[in-house]
Amino acid sequence: xxxxxxxxxxxxxxxxxxxxxxxxxxxxxxxxxxxxxxxxxxxxxxxxxxxxxxxxxxxxxxxxxxxxxxxxxxxxxxxxxxxxxxxxxxxxxxxxxxxxxxxxxxxxxxxxxxxxxxxxxxxxxxxxxxxxxxxxxxxxxxxxxxxxxxxxxxxxxxxxxxxxxxxxxxxxxxxxxxxxxxxxxxxxxxxxxxxxxxxxxxxxxxxxxxxxxxxxxxxxxxxxxxxxxxxxxxxxxxxxxxxxxxxxxxxxxxxxxxxxxxxxxxxxxxxxxxxxxxxxxxxxxxxxxxxxxxxxxxxxxxxxxxxxxxxxxxxxxxxxxxxxxxxxxxxxxxxxxxxxxxxxxxxxxxxxxxxxxxxxxxxxxxxxxxxxxxxxxxxxxxxxxxxxxxxxxxxxxxxxxxxxxxxxxxxxxxxxxxxxxxxxxxxxxxxxxxxxxxxxxxxxxxxxxxxxxxxxxxxxxxxxxxxxxxxxxxxxx
Amino acid sequence: xxxxxxxxxxxxxxxxxxxxxxxxxxxxxxxxxxxxxxxxxxxxxxxxxxxxxxxxxxxxxxxxxxxxxxxxxxxxxxxxxxxxxxxxxxxxxxxxxxxxxxxxxxxxxxxxxxxxxxxxxxxxxxxxxxxxxxxxxxxxxxxxxxxxxxxxxxxxxxxxxxxxxxxxxxxx
Numbered sequence: 032x033x034x035x036x037x038x039x040x041x042x043x044x045x046x047x048x049x050x051x052x053x054x055x056x057x058x059x060x061x062x063x064x065x066x067x068x069x070x071x072x073x074x075x076x077x078x079x080x081x082x083x084x085x086x087x088x089x090x091x092x093x094x095x096x097x098x099x100x101x102x103x104x105x106x107x108x109x110x111x112x113x114x115x116x117x118x119x120x121x122x123x124x125x126x127x128x129x130x131x132x133x134x135x136x137x138x139x140x141x142x143x144x145x146x147x148x149x150x151x152x153x154x155x156x157x158x159x160x161x162x163x164x165x166x167x168x169x170x171x172x173x174x175x176x177x178x179x180x181x182x183x184x185x186x187x188x189x190x191x192x193x194x195x196x197x198x199x200x201x202x203x204x205x206x207x208x209x210x211x212x213x214x215x216x217x218x219x220x221x222x223x224x225x226x227x228x229x230x231x232x233x234x235x236x237x238x239x240x241x242x243x244x245x246x247x248x249x250x251x252x253x254x255x256x257x258x259x260x261x262x263x264x265x266x267x268x269x270x271x272x273x274x275x276x277x278x279x280x281x282x283x284x285x286x287x288x289x290x291x292x293x294x295x296x297x298x299x300x301x302x303x304x305x306x307x308x309x310x311x312x313x314x315x316x317x318x319x320x321x322x323x324x325x326x327x328x329x330x331x332x333x334x335x336x337x338x339x340x341x342x343x344x345x346x347x348x349x350x351x352x353x354x355x356x357x358x359x360x361x362x363x364x365x366x367x368x369x370x371x372x373x374x375x376x377x378x379x380x381x382x383x384x385x386x387x388x389x390x391x392x393x394x395x396x397x398x399x400x401x402x403x404x405x406x407x408x409x410x411x412x413x414x415x416x417x418x419x420x421x422x423x424x425x426x427x428x429x430x431x432x433x434x435x436x437x438x439x440x441x442x443x444x445x446x447x448x449x450x451x452x453x454x455x456x457x458x459x460x461x462x463x464x465x466x467x468x469x470x471x472x473x474x475x476x477x478x479x480x481x482x483x484x485x486x487x488x489x490x491x492x493x494x495x496x497x498x499x500x501x502x503x504x505x506x507x508x
Numbered sequence: 509x510x511x512x513x514x515x516x517x518x519x520x521x522x523x524x525x526x527x528x529x530x531x532x533x534x535x536x537x538x539x540x541x542x543x544x545x546x547x548x549x550x551x552x553x554x555x556x557x558x559x560x561x562x563x564x565x566x567x568x569x570x571x572x573x574x575x576x577x578x579x580x581x582x583x584x585x586x587x588x589x590x591x592x593x594x595x596x597x598x599x600x601x602x603x604x605x606x607x608x609x610x611x612x613x614x615x616x617x618x619x620x621x622x623x624x625x626x627x628x629x630x631x632x633x634x635x636x637x638x639x640x641x642x643x644x645x646x647x648x649x650x651x652x653x654x655x656x657x658x659x660x661x662x663x664x665x666x667x668x669x670x671x672x673x674x675x676x677x678x679x680x
Contacts, residue, residue, distance in 0.1 A: 216638070216645055219620060379589050380589050384646070385642035385644065386591075387615055387669075389584075391582050392579030394577040409578075414616070415615060416642075417642070448579055451590075451591060455588050487589055487590075491541060491553065493587065494522065494587070495537070495553055495555045497576070497582065498539065499537050499557045499566050500557070500566070501581055501596065502557075503557050503559070504581060505581075506535065508532075508533060
C-alpha cells in the first residue's frame with residue numbers, strides 16, 4: 032500500500048462528492064471545505080475532515096488564494112484537488128502550492144499556463160500542426176482593436192474571456208455595434224468570474240458540432256485518449272446534454288481515430304500529465320478545428336467513464352503522485368455502448384434562466400444502471416452565488432436508443448419538488464425527432480426552441496397527488 | 509377543505525369535496541377545481557392514497573400506483589415553470605399588486621451597473637440595471653416609456669427576490 036496522503040478538495044457540490052469518493056477508494060484522507068452559507072453540503076458526508084472557509088462571497092472563500100494557502104500549511108495538506116471551476120485553471124495558485132511542496136492534482140503548471148490561456152493555447156496548437164479557428168492572437172485591450180480583428184475575420188465573431196470557461200464571459204457579435212455594446216459587459220463578467228478581464232475575438236462557426244476528446248496522461252510519458260464526447264446541446268454557450276460517442280461521427284471510425292489522435296498529439300506537444308479535455312469544433316463537412324484545452328476534470332466526465340469503464344478521478348489522483356495508472360496500452364481501452372448525460376439545473380425550463388429556491392422533496396425511482404451525481408437533499412437552498420447545476424443524470428445502453436429510453440425513464444423517476452428545474456425541457460429534447468436521429472448542432476436550442484414546446488398548463492393530477500399527501504398527513508394515515 | 513394556489517395575479521381554487529377512509533391505510537379523496545369564472549366546478553377527480561412501508565402512494569384508478577416524494581407539509585407547489593404559493597383553508601389578505609411603473613427583482617442577485625440616473629428619460633426596452641445572478645449578467649429592461657423618478661439600490665448591492673429597484677413615471 033502506498034503512503035496515505037491528506038488531500039484537500041477546494042470545491043463544492045457534486046464534484047466534491049465525486050472526488051471524495053475517489054480519495055476514500057484510494058485510502059487517502061479526504062479533507063473537504065465548507066462555508067457559512069452551506070454548512071450542510073452533501074460532500075461533507077464523504078470527507079474525513081472538514082475545513083471552514085470564512086467569508087461570504089466566492090472571492091472571499093473558494094477563490095481566496097492567500098487564505099487557502101494558509102489553510103494548506105495549517106492542516107498539513109499533501110495534495111489539492113481543485114475539481115472544475117474555481118481554482119482549477121489558476122496557474123498562480125498551482126505554482127504557489129507547488130513551491131510549498133504540495134501536489135496540485137491536475138496537470139503541471141507549465142501545461143496549465145500553455146493551455147489555460149486561450150490565446151497561448153491556440154499558438155501552441157498551431158505550432159503542433161493542429162488546425163485552429165481564425166481569431167486574435169493574444170488578448171485585445173480596446174474596442175477599436177476588437178472591431179478591426181472582427182472585420183478581418185468577418186462577422187459573426189465570438190467575444191470571450193481569455194481565462195473563461197463553462198460558457199461564462201462570452202457573447203456572439205454580429206456587427207460593430209454588438210462589439211461596442213458587449214465589450215464592457217464581457218470584461219466585467221470575466222473579471223467577476225475568473226478575476227481576469229482580458230478578452231479575445233475569434234470567428235464564430237455557424238452550425239458547428241462541439242466534439243471533445245478525453246485525455247489521460249501520467250508523469251511517465253504515457254498519453255491515452257478515451258474517445259470523444261459530443262456536447263452540442265447548449266444554451267448560452269453552456270452544455271446541458273452530452274453524449275459519448277458522438278452520433279455525428281457515428282460509424283466513421285477513421286474520422287474518430289483522426290480526431291482522437293490529434294488530441295493526443297497536442298497533449299504530448301505540451302507535456303500534459305493529467306486528465307484533460309481537448310475541445311474541438313467540427314463543421315458540417317467534418318473538418319475540425321482546435322478550440323481549447325480544458326486542463327481539469329470536466330463536468331461531463333461520467334459519460335466517458337460509463338462507456339470505457341475507467342475511473343478518471345482515481346487515475347487523476349494516481350497520476351498526480353506519479354503512480355502507475357494500470358493501463359497497459361491504448362489498445363486496452365475499449366468503448367462499449369452509448370452513454371448520455373443530462374445536466375439538471377435549477378432554472379426556469381421556459382426562459383432557461385437560473386431560478387434559486389429550496390428543495391422540498393427529493394426522491395428517485397430510476398431504471399437499472401442509472402448514475403446520478405448530485406448535491407441534492409431535502410432542504411437544500413439553491414442560491415444565486417453558484418452555478419445552477421445541481422446534478423448530472425447519466426444513463427447508458429448498448430445502443431443509443433436504449434440509452435435515450437433509460438434517460439426518459441430516469442427523468443420521469445426524478446422526483447424533485449419546490450424548485451424549478453430544466454427537467455421538462457430535457458424531456459422535450461429527448462423526444463425531439465432531430466435529437467433522436469442524432470443529427471443536431473450547437474444551434475439546436477436556438478433553432479428548435481424546445482423550451483417553447485414545454486407544456487405550461489397546470490397539471491391538476493400532480494396537484495391532487497400532493498394535496499392528497501397533505502390531507503393524509505393531517506389525518507395521520 | 510379549500511386550497512388556494514396563487515402566483516402573482518394567477519389563482520387556482522381547488523376543493524376537497526369528500527374523504528372516504530376505506531381501511532387504516534387506504535383513503536379516497538374527491539377533488540374539484542373551480543373554473544376560470546370561479547363559480548362552476550370542473551369535473552370531479554377521485555384520487556386514492558395508500559401507505560406502504562412508510563411511504564405514500566397515489567393512484568387515480570387503483571391499478572397504477574405512483575410514489576409520492578416524501579416532504580413536509582408544503583407551502584409552495586411547483587408546476588413546470590411556476591412555483592405557486594399553497595394555502596390550505598384560507599386565502600391570505602392583501603395580494604401583491606405590482607405597480608407597473610416600478611421594477612422588481614425576479615431573482616436574488618447583485619446590482620453591478622445602474623445605467624440610468626434620477627430624471628433620465630427612458631424608453632420601453634431600454635436597459636436600466638444590470639443584475640448579476642448565478643454568474644450571469646442579466647439586463648433589466650423597462651417595459652414603459654417615462655422618466656426615472658427614484659432609484660432604490662446602489663451598484664454593488666446584494667438583492668433578495670422582490671426588491672424594488674427603481675420607479676419610473678409613465679409619459680404618454
